[in-house]
């Protein structure tokens with residue numbers, strides 16, 4: 001049988017899954033992640049694998065059949081976590097979607113989130129918006145990794161329940177950046193360019209949105225200073 005190998009992005013997500021976890025993978029698509037975690041005996045069955053679209057649910061079922069995992073997976077056509085309770089799983093994975101969609105799925109769940117839950121979130125966009133939302137809604141980022149896949153850099157967030165102080169704006173955009181961590185520095189460079197572009201993009205509108213213009217310009221400068229400091 002063909003070996004199931006995860007992409008670097010999904011492997012980074014998998015690295016945060018606690019040994020023996022019961023997972024719910026929301027937006028599972030081909031269900032490669034739960035299948036791989038089951039095959040390596042990293043998680044406890046059943047692995048809940050949900051998707052909102054029929055095509056992906058069909059693909060998930062094919063993966064389960066192919067790897068002999070049909071009786072170990074609960075594959076469902078489901079919108080987010082709708083209709084489920086917090087006892088379903090201790091680890092929720094939401095990867096490969098926009099940050100706003102991820103926040104919306106968590107917000108619309110009727111789960112009572114407790115310290116026993118881990119959320120592993122991998123936004124494809126709007127990571128800043130997702131991180132701010134998490135802190136405003138009683139979650140915090142307990143760990144994070146940066147990963148490069150197909151030439152693109154991504155953040156993978158390991159999130160826990162609990163009130164913590166909101167990190168500063170630059171950290172919300174870029175996460176923790178440590179000297180000597182090449183991918184983290186590269187990510188900060190990316191954010192620096194993005195902030196500069198956004199500030200420039202306001203261009204003529206800067207008089208219409210002076211506060212936003214000022215905020216972005218200041219943040220872009222902070223990012224640049226931090227980069228120089230870390231590269232010294």
Ligand SMILES: C[S@@+](CC[C@H](N)C(=O)[O-])C[C@H]1O[C@@H](n2cnc3c(N)ncnc32)[C@H](O)[C@@H]1O
Nearest residue numbers: 026027028029051052053056078079080095096
């Ligand atoms: C790009 S795929 C990501 C697949 C996989 N999680 C990964 O990271 O490679 C996004 C999947 O999320 C599903 N999706 C989007 N919104 C959803 C929602 N509200 N509930 C469940 N699935 C959703 C889509 O149908 C799609 O299959």
